Amino acid sequence: MRAAKILAAAEMLLREGGGELEMGQVAEKAGVSVGLAYHYFGSKSGMLGAIIHAFYDRYNQVANQYIDPDIKWGVREKSRLMAVVEFLYNDPMAPVILGKMARTNQVAAVESARHEEMIEMAIRNIRSGIKRGDIGSHIDPTIAGAAITGAIRSGIMHAMGMHPRPDPAKLTHQIWGMIAGALDIER
Numbered sequence: 001m002r003a004a005k006i007l008a009a010a011e012m013l014l015r016e017g018g019g020e021l022e023m024g025q026v027a028e029k030a031g032v033s034v035g036l037a038y039h040y041f042g043s044k045s046g047m048l049g050a051i052i053h054a055f056y057d058r059y060n061q062v063a064n065q066y067i068d069p070d071i072k073w074g075v076r077e078k079s080r081l082m083a084v085v086e087f088l089y090n091d092p093m094a095p096v097i098l099g100k101m102a103r104t105n106q107v108a109a110v111e112s113a114r115h116e117e118m119i120e121m122a123i124r125n126i127r128s129g130i131k132r133g134d135i136g137s138h139i140d141p142t143i144a145g146a147a148i149t150g151a152i153r154s155g156i157m158h159a160m161g162m163h164p165r166p167d168p169a170k171l172t173h174q175i176w177g178m179i180a181g182a183l184d185i186e187r
Contacts, residue, residue: 002032006030008030009026010030011092011093013025014096015092018096023047045106052110053110056114059091063080067080073135077129081176081179085175088156088160099161115149122148123144126148127141129183136185139183148178148183151178151182155174
């Protein structure tokens, strides 16, 4: 319970401070001693790591949610893309972690590992679409998976930094057009 309170305080400070915080500030905001914050997380790095991993765990729950496999591949995956866009638009930590903090070593290390996982999932997903006949066998799933995953990430991150942000449905439609083109499927 105390660890969750400390993390909530840290997340609030990160949002308010544009990705910056100090352990003393976190402890004060959480109403605990600095020693207790260090006890739970070991260091500022440990605390930031916990926040970053928790964000990516939430993200993966959305990106990897179960969607009826009997639905046509393109319909199912466009729905998944819309859920990812809405999650990133609505999660309060997304602009912090994918924004200013994205340039930190901690986020970059976690992002790199998680991005590789996402590429592997995309490759398996595209292979499944090929096996089902929804995607042509002329598509190389390894190239398409990496290209699509990178494009989705870059497109959404760019859109999140825009003022005003593009409408989520329009953003999804535009990114889906790129995916459909990469896979040579109907939009």
